[in-house]
Amino acid sequence: MEVKKSEEILAEIYRNCHLALESISDILPAIEDEELKAEILHQHEEYERISGKAACLARDKGLEVKEPGAVKKAMMWSSIKMSTLMDNTRSHIAEMMVQGTVMGITSLKTSLGELPENDDEEITALLKELISVEEEFEKKLKEFL
16 A cells, blocks of 8 residues: 655645535536536635645644646536536536545545544645535535435
8 A cells, every 4th residue: 555645645635625626617617507506606715725735734743735737627628618518407517526526535535534643633634525515515415316
């Protein structure tokens, strides 16, 4: 089993949040259901909050975190646009968001299992917070299926 360094975990937290923020920004114009839109806007606020915490932690520890690359963003954008163009129903959008959230949870939980024993407590706490937030999002989004 590979052991990840704190810096890698923090970078992953930041990237995860930015991919989620980008996805939400891409999907919002297609959402017609006001209740679903309100939930997804709430999720956007939470991802921004955690992303800000990650950026502050990185700054305080003298680390650099980067946003996802332009190619990844473009691929995500085109995938979301094509999928919502074909079906922008409440359940389909919720399903797309659940899939993205589950991918994030899986990646983050894998990283949690790869943490060294003496890992930075603040970074570990932020990782666990993001996992918890995403698990709550998954539960909420499933109500829209």
